[in-house]
Amino acid sequence: MEISLKKYVLELEHTFSISRESHDFQDSLVVGLSLNGKTGYGEATANPYYKITVDSMMKEIKAIETEINNYNLEKPEDFHAFLKEKGLSNFAICALDLACHDLYGKLLGKPLYKIWGTTPENYPITNYTIGIDTVDKMVAKMIEKPWPLYKVKLGTDNDIEIVKQLRKNTDAIFRIDANNAWTPEQTLEFAPQLKELGVEFLEQPLPADNLAGYKEIVDTCVLPIIADESCIVEEDVDKCAGHFTGINIKLTKCGGLTPALRMIKRARELNLKVMVGCMTESSVGISAIAQLTPQLDYVDMDGAMLLKHDIAKGIEILEDGKLVFPTLGGSGVTLL
Structure with a gap:
């Protein structure tokens, strides 16, 4: 295989804020692997919370570049095992x-999806994310992007009031991501109010x-509770049983599609609901997530929708949330 690496700085449509950080740009690494006239693409975003930068991922990958170029590809699962043996971070492994x-x-x-024995006849609709901001700006973002699921x-200090104000402007379903910010007491106090306001989980x-x-x-x-930061790698799934209703899998955190x-x-064996989430990737990473949708209960793959300019073509998300799967094989990604 022949490998290529390229850094992108993805500009967001709006400043994106969660309880611990805000940003206007997202650094991202796109990896290309070529063989027999075909090129596959993968992506992993930088993440300060996990101390991952594009430069750190590129350094890891370049250290084994010769071995990757000489690798005899048979199955992606074997290649993943090879990368794990080399001790790369999960973010770098994800892109590869x-x-x-x-x-x-x-x-x-x-x-x-076809290789995995599934069909895209039934799949969950992605949500569209509204980051923390002033109530007026959050409402404005929602009005700017009408969507069936947010x-x-x-x-914040006025979480319930925010949801009440948003509810006045839409009848869409809400999902709430508090990003580790509440106590058990607050969660049990807020949940009945949020359920009345049309919150799903x-x-x-x-x-x-x-x-x-x-x-x-x-x-x-009274509302389902989905693990995100509590479920990072494969070993965490068992730990979540009995503590959560379901799990949110992030490809960058767990190391890609293989894990x-x-x-x-x-998760299915443990009777946990399954969601896959994104990290503000371009359509390179989002198209990979889309291939999993027939196996999921929920999906959060709006990353490319949050960008000013996408860098790739692949899965197409229509205005009603329906998906148009690419006709190419694999994830169906081509760079623009």
């Missing part, structure tokens, strides 16, 4: 793993390490 899956599908001339980032309301708190509230909370598929399978 996504590129390998895209390449593998293109070589076979089949989309990944994820609302909270973690709560994502990571308590700090990630407060598993005792989650165990205390999961069975009494994500195993996490989905294990």
Whole structure:
């Protein structure tokens, strides 16, 4: 295989804020893997919370570039195992793993969902994310982007009031992501009010390490509770059973599609709901997530929708949330 690496600085349509940070640009690494006239693409974004930069990922990958170029591709799962043995970070592995899956599908001339034995007849609609801001700006963002399903980032001193104001302007379903900002007591107090306001579930309301708190509230909370920061890698799925209603898998955090598929399978065995989320990727990363949608209960793959300018073509998300899957094999990605 022949490898290529390129750094992109993705400009966001609006400043994006959660309870711990804000940003207007997103650094992203796109990896290309080429073989027999086909090129597969994968992506991983930088993340200050996990101390990951594009430069750090490129340094990791360049250290084994010769070995990757000489690698004899048979199955993406074997390539993933090879990368794990080399000790790369999950973010770097994700970019390579996504590129390998895209390449593998293109070589076979089949989309990944078909290779995995699924069909895109039924899939969940992605939410559109509204970051923390003044209430007026949050309302304005929502009005600017009419959508049937919004994820609302909270973690302020007036969270309930924010949702009340948003509700006055739409009848869409809400999901709430508090990004570790609440206590168990606040969660149980807020949940009935939020349910009345049309909220579907709560994502990571308590700090990630407060598993005792989650165990205390999961069975009494009137809304489902989905793990995000508490479910990063494959080993975390079992830990979430009995503490959460479901899990949110991030490809960049777990290391790509290969472990994500195993996490989905294990979550089903444990009777956990399954969601896959994004990290403000371009259509390179979002198109990989889309291939998983027939296996999911929920999906958050609005990353490319939040950008001023996309860098790739792949999955197309229509105004009603319906998906148009690319005709190319793999994830169906082409760079613009």
